Amino acid sequence: MATSMEMSYKVLVLGGTGFIGRNLVDFLVDNSLVKKIRVVDKVPPQMAWLNTKHSQSFSSPKVEFKHSNLIHMSSAEKVFCDDDGEFDFVINLAAETKYGQTEPVYKEGIERLSLNCAEVAARHKVKMFVEVSTGQVYPGDKKAMVEESHVDPWTNLAKHKLEVEKSLASFGSDFNYVIVRPAIVYGLGDRNGLTPRIIIGSIYRYIRQKMQMLWTKDLHMSTVHVEDVVRALWHLCLHGSRGQVYNLADKGSTTQGLVSSLVSELFNINYDFLGSVMSNLARVRMSDVVDDINEKHMQPWSDACQRDGIVNTPLTPFIDQELLYNKHLNIDGTKIETTGFSYTHRHLELNSLRQILDDYIQLGLLPASLVGSDVYYSRPDVDLLQAGAGALHLGGDGDSEDVEDEARGENLGS
Numbered sequence: 001m002a003t004s005m006e007m008s009y010k011v012l013v014l015g016g017t018g019f020i021g022r023n024l025v026d027f028l029v030d031n032s033l034v035k036k037i038r039v040v041d042k043v044p045p046q047m048a049w050l051n052t053k054h055s056q057s058f059s060s061p062k063v064e065f066k067h068s069n070l071i072h073m074s075s076a077e078k079v080f081c082d083d084d085g086e087f088d089f090v091i092n093l094a095a096e097t098k099y100g101q102t103e104p105v106y107k108e109g110i111e112r113l114s115l116n117c118a119e120v121a122a123r124h125k126v127k128m129f130v131e132v133s134t135g136q137v138y139p140g141d142k143k144a145m146v147e148e149s150h151v152d153p154w155t156n157l158a159k160h161k162l163e164v165e166k167s168l169a170s171f172g173s174d175f176n177y178v179i180v181r182p183a184i185v186y187g188l189g190d191r192n193g194l195t196p197r198i199i200i201g202s203i204y205r206y207i208r209q210k211m212q213m214l215w216t217k218d219l220h221m222s223t224v225h226v227e228d229v230v231r232a233l234w235h236l237c238l239h240g241s242r243g244q245v246y247n248l249a250d251k252g253s254t255t256q257g258l259v260s261s262l263v264s265e266l267f268n269i270n271y272d273f274l275g276s277v278m279s280n281l282a283r284v285r286m287s288d289v290v291d292d293i294n295e296k297h298m299q300p301w302s303d304a305c306q307r308d309g310i311v312n313t314p315l316t317p318f319i320d321q322e323l324l325y326n327k328h329l330n331i332d333g334t335k336i337e338t339t340g341f342s343y344t345h346r347h348l349e350l351n352s353l354r355q356i357l358d359d360y361i362q363l364g365l366l367p368a369s370l371v372g373s374d375v376y377y378s379r380p381d382v383d384l385l386q387a388g389a390g391a392l393h394l395g396g397d398g399d400s401e402d403v404e405d406e407a408r409g410e411n412l413g414s
Helices: 019-030 052-058 073-079 103-123 156-171 195-207 226-239 256-267 275-284 286-308 335-339 350-362
Strands: 010-014 036-041 063-067 089-092 128-132 177-182 184-186 211-213 223-225 245-248 271-273
Touching: 010 019, 019 036, 019 052, 019 226, 052 063, 073 103, 089 103, 089 226, 103 128, 103 156, 128 156, 128 226, 156 177, 177 226, 184 226, 184 350, 195 211, 195 256, 195 286, 195 350, 211 256, 223 226, 226 245, 226 335, 245 335, 256 271, 256 350, 275 286
Parallel strands: 010 036, 010 089, 036 063, 089 128, 128 177, 177 245, 184 223, 211 271
Antiparallel strands: none
């Protein structure tokens, strides 16, 4: 139950129509936690492929949408101004979320954008500024990473997220901020976290072939449900300590083996792993392997979309080369629990993956043909596994994010 104090708060959600943002708005509205929510994004809610529940939350009189490109300082300054007074909390989910982009794109779409927002937030003396970073800033080692662990980003996106983290302290000792480093985020609206595995699993059901993954079942893939992420963001607005970093990861110690097992159960398919020796051989020609994977997954995906009359969808089986290397994402998310927070989704479950699948089918964004019991690809003899081309490992954290794409047109998330 929200207190009268909480219900008087005003919240600014930057990048608010993305994956985490839409769930945050839904959480705040559902629980009557705030007086006003201003959502800022480059993509309006009407074009963001929201499901019915999220659309209803965005229609609340408490929610106001502002279209803005926050890479421009003048735009950032405008969204902080409100006739009803200052915003109490600012949650930054706005940033470039695609992998495999150029340095200038990340420099502008992550660093410039985020630091613009932080600078303006400091000037407005907000009660708390929450910067959502990524767990990929840690080395891809097998051991569990705590907030004090050495940082060594293993994606270009994470390198620029870390630069933002380092710069936040420069805005003065009276700037109240916290940094959140989530594991792989999944849940309704996820596109880049576990959803690519769901899509590819459905494709292997469609083509009636075994799904193979690079590396081994022991590769760590720490996860956290988006419902816990948004609860944590709000909790830290109220209880976070200035300048602190908080990891977000469930208790499940999720591995590639567990995820693959659940996906195979979801679609009744077989799976296995190439192992370290064969995967290292594939790594020598990784660019070619990734091209083969994407090309050959796209054929049945396009066939299913055409069969179901889907002409526009933000979903895709495409995977970036950065996410196919032998990098663990093993994150210890217990620190935030010392502040009174508790995880409600303590480990990854089959039902959570099924909910994501069903939601996208209901929205008409994922072909029902991929999961139909008697519908299969018309060219089942295509060899998707030659030279390891059918092997995959997805290591994205979904922050993304937000997780956004060209079809939705939100390169910068705001």
